[in-house]
Amino acid sequence: MIDLPRTVDFDGERVILVDQRKLPQELSFVECYDIECVASAIRDMVVRGAPAIGATAAFGLALHSKRIGAEGRDELLKELRRAADILRSTRPTAYNMFWAIDRVMRAAESSKDAEEMRRRVEEEARSIAEEDVRANIAIGEHGKSLIKEGYRVMTICNAGSLATVWFGTATAPLYTAKMQGIDFEVYVLETRPVLQGARITSFELKRAGIPVKLIVDGAAGYVISEIGIDLIITGADRILSDGTVFNKIGTYTLSVLAKEHGVPFYVAAPTSTFDPLSRREDVRIEMRDANEVAVINGKRIAPDGIAILNPAFDRTPPENITGIITERGIIGKPFEEKIKLIGIRGASP
């Protein structure tokens, strides 16, 4: 499944991004030669999905360190700090980007000269990217046991990843179960307004030979109550130490339906999504442009002047979550002590 181009890559001179605003079958790329282009690509969702935007930010810093002709250590570090601030201002909710930027900046700050700084910044960015590919495969291995013969599974959005835009975090267990010969089907929520489910997840699962039924977000309750769902798996943009999950808008709603109907609700995410220090009230839910809701393919679908609220994420409380599938294993309740253990010592759950 990794024969498709990676969601984001860096060839030493430019950051190359699969343009995820397009349908996957219309495969096209955006090439960035400066940090402003990388920041715009994150803000405009050319690249989206928490781990992928983390790796993109890291590659953006590597690109910036190469473009800036600064000879002195301090001058280059100052420039990288400026670039890091530009990246941090793009999207506030997904944690992986802040985690990746901090990791690259620690490598920069511990470098003794500009030459070492450029080398270590690029090395750290590439490590972050390769770790995400491995994490997805591991999440698939750990999560596959949840999927049984004949299951009906539901998912929302596209838990995108770095591996490729077609090998997502929440779908990794689905691929792995399929490759093990398990037969099941997946109901994919289209995920208004940006339609990541319709455009990306349905494509990637169909491409993997997994039976897919695409539904509108509002049909989730009907499918769960009238047809029946055996398992729900979603991605995550940020997971707090108590197991609170910030994810695509509609995830909380799905978790309430799952709880009401006794459907196991799992979240799949690499541990780079874990935010051990923030409290719920510290996390800002991104409010995106009203036109994402009111305009589809350039055609307005709502009256002019209508007030529009467009939160990109919501918050799911730990009591609605059955377990968290990570590259180190599946975390069950109580989440707090296990998440802290992973965060502190990198232990397996």
Ligand SMILES: CSC[C@H]1O[C@H](OP(=O)(O)O)[C@H](O)[C@@H]1O
């Ligand atoms: C592993 S991707 C996690 C997460 O990111 C997506 O948001 P967006 O498409 O706005 O970047 C979605 O919430 C996924 O579940």
